[in-house]
Amino acid sequence: MNPFQFTRVTTPKAAISAVTKESGTYFLAGGTNLIDLMKREVILPERLVDINRLPLATIEKTATGLRIGAMAKNAAVADNELVKKHVPLLSQALNAGASAQLRNMATVGGNMMQRTRCPYFYDPSMPCNKRSPVQAGPDKGRANGPSGCGAIGGHNRMHAIFGASNKCIAVHPSDMCIALVALDATVNVSGPKGDRTIPFSEFHRLPGDLPQKDNTLLPGELIMSVDLPTNRFADNSYYLKVRDRASYAFALLSVGVGIDMKRGTIQDVRLAMGGVAHKPWRLTAAEAFLKGKPATEANFKQAATLAMQGAKGYGENDFKLTLAPNAIVDALKTATKTA
Amino acid sequence: MNDTENLDSELGNSTSSRRIFLKQSSALAALAMTPPTAVAAVNTGIQEKIATALEQMPLRLTINGKVQQLSIEPRVTLLDLLREQLHLTGTKKGCDHGQCGACTVHVDGARVNSCLTLAMTTEGCTVTTIEGLTVGDPATTLLHPMQEAFIKHDGFQCGYCTPGQIMSAVACIREGHANTPEEVREYMSGNICRCGAYANIVNAIMDVKKKGARV
Ligand SMILES: Cc1cc2nc3c(=O)[nH]c(=O)nc-3n(C[C@H](O)[C@H](O)[C@H](O)COP(=O)(O)OP(=O)(O)OC[C@H]3O[C@@H](n4cnc5c(N)ncnc54)[C@H](O)[C@@H]3O)c2cc1C
Ligand code: SF4
Numbered sequence A: 001m002n003p004f005q006f007t008r009v010t011t012p013k014a015a016i017s018a019v020t021k022e023s024g025t026y027f028l029a030g031g032t033n034l035i036d037l038m039k040r041e042v043i044l045p046e047r048l049v050d051i052n053r054l055p056l057a058t059i060e061k062t063a064t065g066l067r068i069g070a071m072a073k074n075a076a077v078a079d080n081e082l083v084k085k086h087v088p089l090l091s092q093a094l095n096a097g098a099s100a101q102l103r104n105m106a107t108v109g110g111n112m113m114q115r116t117r118c119p120y121f122y123d124p125s126m127p128c129n130k131r132s133p134v135q136a137g138p139d140k141g142r143a144n145g146p147s148g149c150g151a152i153g154g155h156n157r158m159h160a161i162f163g164a165s166n167k168c169i170a171v172h173p174s175d176m177c178i179a180l181v182a183l184d185a186t187v188n189v190s191g192p193k194g195d196r197t198i199p200f201s202e203f204h205r206l207p208g209d210l211p212q213k214d215n216t217l218l219p220g221e222l223i224m225s226v227d228l229p230t231n232r233f234a235d236n237s238y239y240l241k242v243r244d245r246a247s248y249a250f251a252l253l254s255v256g257v258g259i260d261m262k263r264g265t266i267q268d269v270r271l272a273m274g275g276v277a278h279k280p281w282r283l284t285a286a287e288a289f290l291k292g293k294p295a296t297e298a299n300f301k302q303a304a305t306l307a308m309q310g311a312k313g314y315g316e317n318d319f320k321l322t323l324a325p326n327a328i329v330d331a332l333k334t335a336t337k338t339a
Numbered sequence B: 001m002n003d004t005e006n007l008d009s010e011l012g013n014s015t016s017s018r019r020i021f022l023k024q025s026s027a028l029a030a031l032a033m034t035p036p037t038a039v040a041a042v043n044t045g046i047q048e049k050i051a052t053a054l055e056q057m058p059l060r061l062t063i064n065g066k067v068q069q070l071s072i073e074p075r076v077t078l079l080d081l082l083r084e085q086l087h088l089t090g091t092k093k094g095c096d097h098g099q100c101g102a103c104t105v106h107v108d109g110a111r112v113n114s115c116l117t118l119a120m121t122t123e124g125c126t127v128t129t130i131e132g133l134t135v136g137d138p139a140t141t142l143l144h145p146m147q148e149a150f151i152k153h154d155g156f157q158c159g160y161c162t163p164g165q166i167m168s169a170v171a172c173i174r175e176g177h178a179n180t181p182e183e184v185r186e187y188m189s190g191n192i193c194r195c196g197a198y199a200n201i202v203n204a205i206m207d208v209k210k211k212g213a214r215v
């Protein structure tokens, strides 16, 4: 690992000013992604600001739902009684990710900020626009290895079928984020210019011409907490993760479902997919179709067809064009207990 | 130009190319490999920038019941600290990237991958490794019930993954995640065994759990 300077902070203010002061400074939370990327020389920080002592790990009930601190560990959130009762989808999604050890280390903020698992991104000898943007320079990212996209026309089994660009077809790898986007979460951030709230669906972005930018967080901004509004989905929630082995593997794709059911009819529904796009992918057209309809396989199939509009394979990942609609139908059946 | 001056000029170049970065990191790695006294001697002659980069920072933590007052480089992982500096080689390095669980230790009671834990983040923490699973003189102390069970059930072949498996297994029971073989398989999935001793590992854990021994 490259040498770097290390500072420990105890207040969000000190954390924000430390990363704002000098470029090449990164927050260090659980380290499960950042330290890995530093060992591979994908990211070469000059300074790390250890934010593990910030008092941001509480999980509490608010007037409008739940608030989860950015430094809460993934395992603590997954096992929290409030979370299991009010947002079981989040608990399921978290437990589907990584391993017990990693979930003890990983934080909510770090999970949102984790980088793609595209193998080209991970190998600085390979071309990658995300790691090494075409136009390197201030705000455009820093050159580290050749640019280009190795995955387009290369090995892209894990890659996107929605919203990709000709610069990047990577996916966001988080399971937790699929639950958060489905549950209409909002993200509270604090930065050098003050505090703001970002709807979860606008936190991550599509690659477009700036694949180096994963999200809409501004330089120096610190994720403080995530808010989850009260919902009626707790009884009919399901997180389906399809992967190459039974556990401890990233999703080929995943489906998060929350349904408000009354006497076999879908009053309201939230649907999102992971492993299919550069951001957690909300299936709004399918949701709109299912609202007010009876929970039948025919309706689920119709919803899946709507969800797949605009999907595009890149070769090795063409199987996702079949796997995705099947997974949507499967997840809906399980969530509505009509399987 | 001597080596030190070379390093100076390369570090001074803020838009270092990857090639230079590689050279720079291997040069620094070489420095890191030399004993601390030698580093200190070299340090006096080199530019401030490198000195800062190689700066040793104080770290105080409790490892296996013993308070340790150390001085380390910020980039040292907990795994490397345990193995290279404290010679606690029971904790193994498998992948060094969080993918195998061989490096599993307990930090403040929680099982973690020590290969992805920067040692500096454990300031003030309590660390337990396989060597500290039972307290007392290793010559006379009995094995931990989980160690006994791994022997009884043949929960290993080469043994390389075993310290990590055992640390993980103990935590798995303490967390309350060892109620069924299915649950054990899921919650032990962060520990890979190349020899494939999985079936026996699950048997060992279920045995300890059923007997209700204090872990
Ligand atoms: C072997 C392995 C398997 C995995 N499998 C899965 C999986 O199946 N599913 C899954 O979802 N994930 C998986 N992960 C990824 C894991 O979930 C992430 O590494 C973890 O969530 C990152 O959190 P962290 O706290 O460790 O972040 P860090 O590594 O500390 O930080 C990651 C990034 O986030 C930034 N950051 C951290 N906190 C904040 C904050 N509060 N505000 C602003 N920026 C911040 C850091 O600067 C850094 O750039 C896996 C990881 C490994 C190593
Ligand atoms: S898909 Fe994105 S991350 Fe992967 S090689 Fe292409 S540009 Fe890089």
Ligand code: FES
Residues within 6 Å of the ligand: B092, B093, B094, B095, B096, B097, B098, B099, B100, B101, B102, B103, B104, B113, B114, B115, B116
């Ligand atoms: S050595 Fe740490 S998980 Fe493999």
Ligand code: FES
Residues within 6 Å of the ligand: B155, B156, B157, B158, B159, B160, B161, B162, B192, B193, B194, B195, B196, B197
């Ligand atoms: S016993 Fe050989 S790797 Fe597990």
